[in-house]
Amino acid sequence: MPEASPFIGFRTLLYKEVLRFWKVAIQTVAAPVLNALLFLLIFSHVLDRHVTVYGGVAYTAFLVPGLVMMSLLQNAFANSSSSLIQSKITGNIIFVLLPPLSYRAFFAAYVLAAVLRGLLVAVGVWLMSACFVLTPIAHPLWALAFAVLGGALLATFGVIAGIWADKFDQLATFQNFLVMPLTMLSGVFYSIHSLPPLWQQISHFNPFFYMIDGFRYSFFGQSDASPWLSLGVVSLCFALLAALTLRMLATGYKLRG
Amino acid sequence: MTLPAIRVRAVTKCYGALQALAGIDLEVAQGEFFGLLGPNGAGKTTLISALAGLVRPTSGQLEVMGHDVATDYRNARLRLGVVPQELVFDPFFTVRELLRIQSGYFGYRHNDDWIDEILHHLDLIPKADANMRTLSGGMKRRVLVAQALVHRPPVIVLDEPTAGVDVELRQGLWQFVKKLNADGHTIVLTTHYLEEAQALCGRIAMMKAGRIVALDTTSHLLSSFASRSLKVRVELGDVALELGGTAAGEWVEFGFDEPGEVEILLARLRQAGAGVLELAVGGADLERVFVEVMRRA
Ligand SMILES: Nc1ncnc2c1ncn2[C@@H]1O[C@H](COP(=O)(O)OP(=O)(O)O)[C@@H](O)[C@H]1O
Ligand SMILES: [Mg+2]
Numbered sequence: 001m002p003e004a005s006p007f008i009g010f011r012t013l014l015y016k017e018v019l020r021f022w023k024v025a026i027q028t029v030a031a032p033v034l035n036a037l038l039f040l041l042i043f044s045h046v047l048d049r050h051v052t053v054y055g056g057v058a059y060t061a062f063l064v065p066g067l068v069m070m071s072l073l074q075n076a077f078a079n080s081s082s083s084l085i086q087s088k089i090t091g092n093i094i095f096v097l098l099p100p101l102s103y104r105a106f107f108a109a110y111v112l113a114a115v116l117r118g119l120l121v122a123v124g125v126w127l128m129s130a131c132f133v134l135t136p137i138a139h140p141l142w143a144l145a146f147a148v149l150g151g152a153l154l155a156t157f158g159v160i161a162g163i164w165a166d167k168f169d170q171l172a173t174f175q176n177f178l179v180m181p182l183t184m185l186s187g188v189f190y191s192i193h194s195l196p197p198l199w200q201q202i203s204h205f206n207p208f209f210y211m212i213d214g215f216r217y218s219f220f221g222q223s224d225a226s227p228w229l230s231l232g233v234v235s236l237c238f239a240l241l242a243a244l245t246l247r248m249l250a251t252g253y254k255l256r257g
Numbered sequence: 258m259t260l261p262a263i264r265v266r267a268v269t270k271c272y273g274a275l276q277a278l279a280g281i282d283l284e285v286a287q288g289e290f291f292g293l294l295g296p297n298g299a300g301k302t303t304l305i306s307a308l309a310g311l312v313r314p315t316s317g318q319l320e321v322m323g324h325d326v327a328t329d330y331r332n333a334r335l336r337l338g339v340v341p342q343e344l345v346f347d348p349f350f351t352v353r354e355l356l357r358i359q360s361g362y363f364g365y366r367h368n369d370d371w372i373d374e375i376l377h378h379l380d381l382i383p384k385a386d387a388n389m390r391t392l393s394g395g396m397k398r399r400v401l402v403a404q405a406l407v408h409r410p411p412v413i414v415l416d417e418p419t420a421g422v423d424v425e426l427r428q429g430l431w432q433f434v435k436k437l438n439a440d441g442h443t444i445v446l447t448t449h450y451l452e453e454a455q456a457l458c459g460r461i462a463m464m465k466a467g468r469i470v471a472l473d474t475t476s477h478l479l480s481s482f483a484s485r486s487l488k489v490r491v492e493l494g495d496v497a498l499e500l501g502g503t504a505a506g507e508w509v510e511f512g513f514d515e516p517g518e519v520e521i522l523l524a525r526l527r528q529a530g531a532g533v534l535e536l537a538v539g540g541a542d543l544e545r546v547f548v549e550v551m552r553r554a
Pocket of ligand 2: 301302303342416
């Protein structure tokens, strides 16, 4: 037998994780795109003529980056968390625990696959939104930075949730009481400048706000917070969460009894 | 001196107050066909899991081919193939996809020649492109065996591979495992079928409540206990029982070690007027040894 390569181990796990969602792309990619478009259809229809943001951006256009990012974040989280909990519950997690995969390779593969799904959904939402309104991207590099970092942050969060949860309903609790509210309250549907001062203050403690806001900056060149501040906050959050996750994986928390 | 295939030193594992492993010391030499026997809950799976790095021992140390499973896990895991007790599978993939992926996890690409060979030996060729979901339990079990072999591990551990598996598959599986052993692989096996263990294993450890309570070559285990039996059907069963037999349905059973004991026993039965109607001599029997070991432990 030739020399075994650790890199091939990582690549295979990444490939497997991508294949896992791609084989059911109707549910994992197409469905979230459709969801976001329904939001867009309804909200824009109801509000477009009444609301403008940043003095001149039509509401529908304002909504697009928020929805794109929201879909990206939710699907990145869903991918890593559901893959892990499914493997744990069915027991087939042992197939990735028996081989000599390092915990770093394990982390990187789950996070990258989840980011990829998030990006696919994001691109899908953005392209399809052109049916309603054209939203060109003013600063593509900023867009990419926030998309990848935000996706990685939520994917990492999904790894934690997937490892911690023993049952699907515990995962749903994570999703319903943390991920959903924080995204909804992050300014996907409004500029936080339209909020009362207290709520503006509170929003600044929500990391999701910086992901959405920074991403929106890349479209319009305008945002509620400085994109550099947003980038810093999102990077810091990712670094902290990644460190925690790597620690969990290194000690075998809940995975190696 | 060659390295042992498996070395387990002073390993304990506690789950709260429960001691699943209460101090295990064990060495399995390269090339052995080794049996790990014990009732449910004895700790066999926990020991195997510790060896595979699925479970972290509370204390103690384990090595595969000289590689510590904690500090040198890469090399240890590359050398170990484990067929898990539970019938787990990934429903997303076909048999071949699964085996390719499993090879990749171990760091091997372009492994199809070997995969084909495994599929062939396990009679899985017709199912190679079937989705895992569509396979019967026995077929899934074979795929588990195949998955454990993709990286050609020198040490192979099978945790109750024949539980709930039909006779035909059992025969085929043992044939294959014997071939692997003949090719130089070290085999460790747990099973509840003691005839299988007796026929296959050169050495056996018996576990009870987290401890090894007997460890010896199979032939030595068989000869060191009253492991042959004389069964008689008699007119006066009570008389035979008084002579130290145990009731087994209509029969009364006596254990013995030396053939000479049979003559004496028959003479005493005649003297007591038991009236022997039928008799049968059973060969060495691991089941009797097992029962006796468990009783004494
Ligand atoms: N994850 C666990 N948590 C708590 N107890 C466990 C766990 N795994 C095994 N045990 C206990 O450890 C003991 C040994 O189990 P096991 O190794 O599966 O035995 P065997 O394989 O010999 O049947 C049993 O009492 C079992 O209930
Ligand atoms: Mg067991």
